[in-house]
Amino acid sequence: IEADSISNEIVHHMDWMPTFLAAAGNTEVKEKLLTGYQAIGRDYKVHLDGYNILPMLTGETKESPRHEIFYFSDDGDLTALRYDDWKAIFMEQRIEATFETWANPFTPLRVPLLFNLRRDPYERAQKTSNTYYDWLLDRVYLLLPAADYVSKFLTTFKEYPPRMKAASFTPSDAVESIQNVGSK
Numbered sequence: 001i002e003a004d005s006i007s008n009e010i011v012h013h014m015d016w017m018p019t020f021l022a023a024a025g026n027t028e029v030k031e032k033l034l035t036g037y038q039a040i041g042r043d044y045k046v047h048l049d050g051y052n053i054l055p056m057l058t059g060e061t062k063e064s065p066r067h068e069i070f071y072f073s074d075d076g077d078l079t080a081l082r083y084d085d086w087k088a089i090f091m092e093q094r095i096e097a098t099f100e101t102w103a104n105p106f107t108p109l110r111v112p113l114l115f116n117l118r119r120d121p122y123e124r125a126q127k128t129s130n131t132y133y134d135w136l137l138d139r140v141y142l143l144l145p146a147a148d149y150v151s152k153f154l155t156t157f158k159e160y161p162p163r164m165k166a167a168s169f170t171p172s173d174a175v176e177s178i179q180n181v182g183s184k
Contacts, residue, residue: 001057008118009064010082014050022054047160068149073106076166081146087123088146089113114142 021029029037029048036045051065071080079091091106092113114136115123126132168174 002059007056007062007064009056009062010066010069010084011053011064012050012066012069014048015053015064015066016050018048018050018052019054019057022052027052027054045160046163047156068153070150070153074167075106076162077106078150079106081149082117083145083149085116085118086142086146087115087117088143089115089123111136112143112146114139 018030021027030050030052033044033046033048036043038044053064053066055061056064067083069082070078071082073079073091077091079093080087080089089109090112091108093101093104093106095101095104113123113126115125117123125135129135
């Protein structure tokens with residue numbers, strides 16, 4: 001990595017696994033895992049969401065291969081999507097900045113919120129601008145690429161379904177968990 005370099009490219013923590021494996025010589029791990037790959041005595045067939053960002057880190061390319069990040073709640077709901085400079089929010093956490101956030105559910109939105117993260121990095125325009133919804137209506141076409149990203153991502157669940165149920169902290173789920181101890 002070039003000293004004193006700055007990048008505004010999108011990188012996610014999931015990108016480190018394929019990147020470190022590429023640095024160790026395995027540049028095809030993501031593709032191999034899609035069809036089946038054997039390692040440490042096990043067979044793996046999974047969809048790895050990370051990207052190899054080694055070419056960007058070494059300066060071979062300036063751009064990250066990642067253009068999107070999906071945001072999920074602790075319950076496993078898709079709450080938002082970032083793609084390039086844009087973020088579309090599908091579910092909103094209406095309690096801010098206190099522990100009460102964790103006690104209250106996300107609210108599904110009938111129309112997604114949209115933010116340009118380069119111009120509004122704190123995602124405050126819908127609360128601080130009197131003309132946010134006019135602005136949103138003028139940019140509703142930007143939700144089409146968002147729908148495409150989400151559709152392609154959800155399509156991967158057909159062949160690679162989620163492997164774990166999201167954690168739950170409700171009393172009924174706790175009782176069910178206790179009742180199932182030893183049955184698996």
